[in-house]
Amino acid sequence: xxxxxxxxxCSLSGGGIELDLSVRAIAKVAGVELREIxxxxxCGASAAHSLDHSLAVALPFRVLxxxxxxxxxxxxxxxxxxxxxxxxxxxxLTRSPELGQRMQELVERPYNGTVRIxxxxxxxxxxxxxxxxxxxxxxxxxxxxxxxxxxxxxxxxIVTSDDAEDPQGMAAAIRVAGCEVLPWNSSNECCxxxxxxSKTGSVLDLSQAILDEARAVGxxxxxxxxxxxxxxxxxxxxxxxxxxxxxxxxxxxxLSELLGLAAGLEPGALGxxxxxxxxxxxxxxxx
Amino acid sequence: MTxxxxxxxxxxxxVRETSGVVLAECYQCGKCTAGCPMARxxxxxxxxxxxxxxxxxxxxxxxxxxxxxxxxxxxxxxxAQRCPRQLDPAAVMDVLREMAHRRRKIPAAARKILAFHxxxxxxxxxxxxxxxxxxxxxxxxxxGDFLSDVFLGPVMLAKRKLPLLPHRIRGRAEIRRxxxxxxxxxxx
Ligand code: SF4
Ligand code: SF4
Numbered sequence: 001x002x003x004x005x006x007x008x009x010c011s012l013s014g015g016g017i018e019l020d021l022s023v024r025a026i027a028k029v030a031g032v033e034l035r036e037i038x039x040x041x042x043c044g045a046s047a048a049h050s051l052d053h054s055l056a057v058a059l060p061f062r063v064l065x066x067x068x069x070x071x072x073x074x075x076x077x078x079x080x081x082x083x084x085x086x087x088x089x090x091x092x093l094t095r096s097p098e099l100g101q102r103m104q105e106l107v108e109r110p111y112n113g114t115v116r117i118x119x120x121x122x123x124x125x126x127x128x129x130x131x132x133x134x135x136x137x138x139x140x141x142x143x144x145x146x147x148x149x150x151x152x153x154x155x156x157x158i159v160t161s162d163d164a165e166d167p168q169g170m171a172a173a174i175r176v177a178g179c180e181v182l183p184w185n186s187s188n189e190c191c192x193x194x195x196x197x198s199k200t201g202s203v204l205d206l207s208q209a210i211l212d213e214a215r216a217v218g219x220x221x222x223x224x225x226x227x228x229x230x231x232x233x234x235x236x237x238x239x240x241x242x243x244x245x246x247x248x249x250x251x252x253x254x255l256s257e258l259l260g261l262a263a264g265l266e267p268g269a270l271g272x273x274x275x276x277x278x279x280x281x282x283x284x285x286x287x
Numbered sequence: 288m289t290x291x292x293x294x295x296x297x298x299x300x301x302v303r304e305t306s307g308v309v310l311a312e313c314y315q316c317g318k319c320t321a322g323c324p325m326a327r328x329x330x331x332x333x334x335x336x337x338x339x340x341x342x343x344x345x346x347x348x349x350x351x352x353x354x355x356x357x358x359x360x361x362x363x364x365x366x367a368q369r370c371p372r373q374l375d376p377a378a379v380m381d382v383l384r385e386m387a388h389r390r391r392k393i394p395a396a397a398r399k400i401l402a403f404h405x406x407x408x409x410x411x412x413x414x415x416x417x418x419x420x421x422x423x424x425x426x427x428x429x430x431g432d433f434l435s436d437v438f439l440g441p442v443m444l445a446k447r448k449l450p451l452l453p454h455r456i457r458g459r460a461e462i463r464r465x466x467x468x469x470x471x472x473x474x475x
Contacts, residue, residue, distance in 0.1 A: 010417035015448050039457050041415040046362050047407035051388055053305060053381065055469040059411070062458075062465070084364075106468055108461070154364035164368050190324040190363040197426060197436065198403035199328075199359065206324055235439065274446040 002130070004123075005072030005115075006034035007063060009082035010042050015235075016079060016227030018271025022256035023078045023120065025270055029135050029263045030127040034076065037067050043085040046194045057099065058106050060089035065109040074116045076123045078256070080151035080226035081194075083119040084158055090117060091157045119152060120225040121169035122161050124255060133176040137264035142179045142282060144258070145219040146170040146187060147210065149229040153188040164188065170255050174223060177262035186213045191232040204239060207232045211246050221251040221282060223258055230254060235276045251279035296343030301386075306378035313337040319366035319376045329356035333366050333376040340379055357384040358397035402430035408466075410453070415462045418453030419443075 004027075012020035027034050044059035063086060067075050077083040093100045093113055104110055118126070146167075153159055153167040162169040167188055171181045189210055192203030211233060214222050224230050234252040241249060252275065260270040267273065267280045295303070299310045313334070320332040331339070331354045339347040351357075360380045367375040387393065393401055406425035410418045423440065427433050443449045456462070 013416075013450060013454065014419040015443065017448055039415075041456055041458065041462055042411040042417045044411065045407065045417070047404040048411075049362060049381065050358075050384060050404050051408070052469050053385065054472050055408075055466065058465050058469060059462075062461070106472075107465060150363040150365070154368045156368065190361060190365070192324075193361040193363060194403075195361060195400070197423070197432075198400040198430075200435065202325060202328055202359075202361075274448055276442070276446075 001031055001033050003033045003035055004118075005067050005070075005075035006036045007040055007067070007075050007077045007082060007086065007117075008036065009077060009079040010045075011079055011081075011227045015231055018257060018274050019078050019120075019225075019227055019230070019254050021269070021271040022254055022260045023076070023123075025260045025265055026124075026127065026132070026256050026263065029260070029265070030130060030132045032127065032130075035072065037063065037072065037075065038070060040066060043082045045081050045085065049085070054106065056085075057089050057092065058103060060086045061093075061103040061111065062107050062109060064090060064093075064115050065107065065111040067115045068111055069109070073114055074118060076118045076120075078120045078123070078225070080119065080149065081228060083117060084151040084155055087117040087119075087158045088155060090115065119159070119161075120255060121152060121173075124173045124259065125161070125169065127259075128173060128176065132259070132263075136177065136262040138262055138283065139178045140258070140262055140283070142220045143182055143218055144174050144179045144221060144223050145182050145184050145214045145217060146174060147214075147222050147224045147229060147233075148188050149224065149226050150188070150190050150193065152225050170223060170225065173255060173259060177258055179258070182217045182219055184213055184217045184219075186210045191229045193228055193232075196228075196232055196236060200236075200239075203232050203236055204245070207236050208240055208245050211237065211240065211250055215247070215250060219250070221253055221279065223253050223255050225255050237277050249277045251275070251277050251282060253279055253282075298340060298343040298348055302340060302379055302382050305382045306375060308374050308376075308379050310337065310341045310343075310379070312372050313341065313374055313376075314372065316371060318369050318371060319374075322365040322369050324363055324365070325356075325359045325361055328359050330354050331356045333360075333380070336380060336383070337374070337376055340383070351383050352387040352390060352392045353394060355394045355396045356380070357387060358394070358400045360384075399430045399432055402426055402432075405429065412463060412466045413455070413459070414453055415456030415459045416454055419449055420451070421453060
């Protein structure tokens with residue numbers, strides 16, 4: 001059985017728990033063991049980045065150092081923000097040995113720069129390469145828009161596996177899950193990110209534009225890999241519905257949930273029952 | 288050392304040393320602003336921030352440190368991705384925001400955003416990981432924003448999206464030490 005390091009990150013034990021459940025579920029189907037980094041800490045997300053440039057590197061540095069000392073050479077970070085922070089730190093350390101030296105002193109842990117960080121799209125691509133599609137039993141037949149948002153598309157040295165202006169890293173997986181990938185213009189637009197509570201108006205405006213376009217091209221659902229995008233498009237859709245800014249509910253699924261459904265898993269076990277916008281009807285009849 | 292480095296202002300030097308961005312290289316094409324999802328809410332747009340930072344005099348610095356826009360950057364990476372000069376306006380805004388924060392120059396409109404960042408980091412400093420319930424409670428205390436989203440907490444608990452007890456890591460003393468060192472450390 002192949003083993004992969006696992007960094008769930010904070011949001012995956014809270015609001016983004018469906019991503020954790022569904023990632024673990026498809027890894028199990030594919031026969032990949034996810035080994036959680038012991039005693040991992042928060043990557044600092046945009047809060048550390050906004051207020052303290054040293055802390056913004058020191059927190060991910062401790063995670064990388066822990067992974068290395070625990071013998072994990074490849075680590076999956078399903079949360080797009082964690083991925084961007086961890087990989088961004090890794091890239092900066094490679095570029096600047098001086099920064100690495102400073103961080104070893106600050107964090108008081110050695111790190112030789114050996115850890116490779118994977119995002120959810122890269123993880124899914126590796127599962128497909130190992131034959132995950134052979135385990136698919138359920139024909140979904142849905143019309144999907146693939147939504148990458150910012151942190152699964154941008155960062156020249158961070159999202160090295162995809163094109164920033166025309167990301168395609170989810171498309172193959174959605175197709176083998178028996179769905180159609182619709183072309184649209186919002187695949188890498190921003191949903192408002194971490195401003196859900198502190199500048200809600202901007203999240204509502206930006207998320208509405210994304211939902212509007214998804215509906216206009218005829219999508220049955222939006223598929224994403226990012227817990228912030230999910231929360232903004234799913235939870236904040238309630239507010240948009242209440243204010244009649246969108247005409248009807250549009251389900252938002254994680255890529256890993258879609259693949260779990262294709263593999264015949266129960267919607268509830270993947271976390272579909274925990275979304276704010278009901279999505280379980282997508283597989284009714286097909287189950 | 289190039290000519291432009293010799294003549295650079297103290298601000299340009301601080302920006303270059305912390306972010307790697309050489310402000311003089313911006314030729315004001317405006318592409319950063321054109322793609323910025325938050326530009327419509329900003330009192331100064333990303334390219335205007337670059338221009339004022341190039342000026343670098345006291346009046347420009349005053350204007351920069353007191354603007355709301357620094358706080359409205361959501362970190363979407365669009366500006367850096369698209370800049371034809373390979374500059375990173377958001378990284379410049381990070382340097383300026385840190386300066387503004389240290390000098391306590393926080394515009395009223397940005398206080399909720401700062402309160403959120405601080406509440407987030409407080410939970411990480413306490414237990415090593417962000418914890419949503421303490422984060423939201425602390426944010427509400429600090430921002431005075433008591434009324435919004437009161438219905439979401441119970442719904443999230445009902446949907447089993449929130450753990451009742453936050454997890455504290457074993458290395459939390461180490462995390463607190465890292466926070467303390469960073470607080471003391473050199474800042475822009
Ligand atoms: S895109 Fe780059 S060169 Fe153009 S205005 Fe913005 S920072 Fe300056
Ligand atoms: S990173 Fe910040 S400044 Fe740059 S485009 Fe995004 S929101 Fe605008």
